[in-house]
Amino acid sequence: MATPVQKVFQSAYKLFSRVTVGSSSFNEHLREVTVLASKLTATDVNFSFHDDPETQRQVEQGNVAPAVYVHLWEDRVLSMGIFVVRQGCRIPLHNHPDMHGICKVIQGTVRVNSFTPMSPVGLDIPKHISQNAKQSLLPLLRKKEQSQFSPVTTHSSITLTKDDPACVLSPSAGNIHEMVSVDGPVAFIDILAPPYDHTTGERVCQYYQENSSEDGTSNSSNGQVHWFRCVPPPNSFWCDTMDYTGPSLNIP
Numbered sequence: 001m002a003t004p005v006q007k008v009f010q011s012a013y014k015l016f017s018r019v020t021v022g023s024s025s026f027n028e029h030l031r032e033v034t035v036l037a038s039k040l041t042a043t044d045v046n047f048s049f050h051d052d053p054e055t056q057r058q059v060e061q062g063n064v065a066p067a068v069y070v071h072l073w074e075d076r077v078l079s080m081g082i083f084v085v086r087q088g089c090r091i092p093l094h095n096h097p098d099m100h101g102i103c104k105v106i107q108g109t110v111r112v113n114s115f116t117p118m119s120p121v122g123l124d125i126p127k128h129i130s131q132n133a134k135q136s137l138l139p140l141l142r143k144k145e146q147s148q149f150s151p152v153t154t155h156s157s158i159t160l161t162k163d164d165p166a167c168v169l170s171p172s173a174g175n176i177h178e179m180v181s182v183d184g185p186v187a188f189i190d191i192l193a194p195p196y197d198h199t200t201g202e203r204v205c206q207y208y209q210e211n212s213s214e215d216g217t218s219n220s221s222n223g224q225v226h227w228f229r230c231v232p233p234p235n236s237f238w239c240d241t242m243d244y245t246g247p248s249l250n251i252p
Ligand SMILES: [Fe+2]
Pocket: 094, 095, 096, 177
């Protein structure tokens, strides 16, 4: 009988390899995968994470990686792994270009701040922003079009523990996020489909920094519009790796 993690993997694999993205059956199947992923526990992947006090001290001094990645699977269809964000650390703002993501916390607590990119010319301004606000935003958007800053809107800011269901990001909604550990290390299972592709450059992880010294365009009255600029991968962020010791995975 398939193990819980194998069930999630196979269900996700069938979805992302066989079903057309955006079709009604895709959305239905995505919900099923999310329900299955929501049941995953640390025990299902034989995982637990603890840092001793000395390691934690080294983390705080920047001598030890703020994150750890446990590889479960990667091919052209999807990647699946366990991310750990150590105590007091974060995965900085980054995107998932043209990708879906499913994230299920299995240990600890994470704060996820998600943002949705807006079109540089303002055509994709979310519906919840009023018409008047849209009109006043357009000149700013056009001005910004030539600059290094891109407008995003707040998608959500949520705190997740192992008791919460898996969260989903789509190629558009909530596609940029940062993940911050809360009160200790946090571990979550991460499925990305299709995976990043830094070899061909087709799907490169882009990091962002919020422009905090802007001229009032990020005001709350316009529906929480923020301006992000692309930055190189931050030197303060890198990943250790750990071996996976859970049940094996097989393609369906
Ligand atoms: Fe991410």
